[in-house]
Amino acid sequence: MLRIECPHCGARDEAEFSCGGEAHIARPKEPDKLSDAEWADYLYMRTNPKGILAERWCHTFGCRRWFNIERDTVSHEILRVYAMGEPRRESGT
Amino acid sequence: MKKNKRYSIFSLARNARNYHENWAAAWRSPEPKPSYDAIIVGGGGHGLATAYYLAKQHGITNVALIEKGPIGLGNTGRNTTVIRSNYLWDESAAIYELSLKLYEGLSQELNYNIMLSQRGLVSLAHSQHDLREIERRVNAIRLNGIDSEMLSMAELKQLIPILNLSPNSRYPVIGASIQRRGGTARHDAIAWGYARAADDRGVDILQHTEVTGFRIQGGRVEGVETTRGFIAAPKVGVAVAGHSSVLADMAGFRLPISSHPLQAMVSEPLKPIFNTVLMSAAVHVYLSQSDRGELVMGAGIDKFNSYAQRGSPPILEDILAATVELFPIFSRVKMMRQWGGIVDVCPDASPIVGKTPVSGLYLNCGWGTGGFKSIPGSGFVFAHTIAQDEPHEIAAPFSLERFSTGALIDEHGASGVAH
């Protein structure tokens, strides 16, 4: 069971949250100019590291707000909680 | 080491006389050669079956199968062994039915009892929508020549008397379908049987050997770096399930795969009480009873990415709640063991079997929650793809390119429950 520190409410059990998957996937600025391969990369290809992953979570059964975390996919340790829109750290992922 | 001999009633009797202390090893443990004609990475069912069919169907016997641990302890040894071929789309029907047909002859072919038990697989409907959906599937499946039928409520009651069919339950059961050829098999036997048969044809099974990188020159693979040194081969097939993205990363391309825990558990052994496999998409559990009498149950993935081979308790709670909803009689049964495996989930819930951006490097992954049933068929078409450097026609729709062309094979609804 993960204990996740919601930036707005505090630490709560995983069961209150929904995982939104990989963070920082930016919607293409000029969709008309994308090749099929670029679309595939945006829509389907995923960073799936054995190690630190930046991902989005939503406190669904709480404040219902989204935020980002950095989590180790082997130990499940949560290393950082930060706001949507805040950039990822250079190190790590 | 003694040569691996044919198993029979006579070999059993002979070895019983010696208190079973003189059985020969089922496969050798050779030193790696500097080079092979082909390398398969990953000693789960898919890798082992591929190595076997490379040797048997294509005469390519100078093959190394490289596994970082002991063979068969990844998802192949952790799964709940449900086998079926009742998939909606033609592409899936072709590969899963090929697999089921191969399973039906596999004990004989491998001279290894895989304990295939075609006890029938029942899917429940709990709403009008579910009912129409399973009727549509039954018809689509039959059009592909695969057995599938609707069950009346009376037939369902007769087949599974302990199932809660009360109209007052939280999600009343209103109908069901069945694939009578569906069922279970022994997972370890699939891994060990293919390993023994592949070894017999000359394949070197290299356990405790981890692939740490690929040697790639001018877009062509030349071999693999391992914890036991470099091993050369012009063709390398990768079947590492949950670790597929890690290996793709070593080869320099991206995959549409996320790795998630999938959990399962078994109860204490009970007297025989339940002789089919049952799955419910809406109440979300699937269940069978093993030959030892344990109830085997599972459901969906944990939603977050993980490589930890364990999941979170909320999923277990859901599985148990669903089990008790369908089978109130099991409410006091004790659970014995729980575990997780790391499954490789694709956006369309279909596998990737084929070529990669690196020539000579082939990929077999994305089976996610449901690739035990497909081991023989997948190994068969993947071996062809590697041998011919051209996708087998059954594998062709499952290419990595489908994510650029848009020809996805959406099997999310495949009989509802995830596996």
Ligand SMILES: Cc1cc2nc3c(=O)[nH]c(=O)nc-3n(C[C@H](O)[C@H](O)[C@H](O)COP(=O)(O)OP(=O)(O)OC[C@H]3O[C@@H](n4cnc5c(N)ncnc54)[C@H](O)[C@@H]3O)c2cc1C
């Ligand atoms: C709990 C659970 C229940 C399931 N239930 C069902 C079911 O009822 N029916 C069904 O059809 N499917 C089911 N599945 C799915 C099924 O188990 C898998 O799809 C299937 O076993 C995958 O086989 P595989 O050979 O691809 O992978 P695995 O058996 O996982 O084998 C991959 C191997 O690759 C090795 N490897 C990884 N990295 C390296 C490396 N760098 N170098 C060397 N070796 C490496 C691993 O050690 C592992 O042994 C279930 C899975 C789980 C976890």
Ligand SMILES: [Zn+2]
């Ligand atoms: Zn909150």
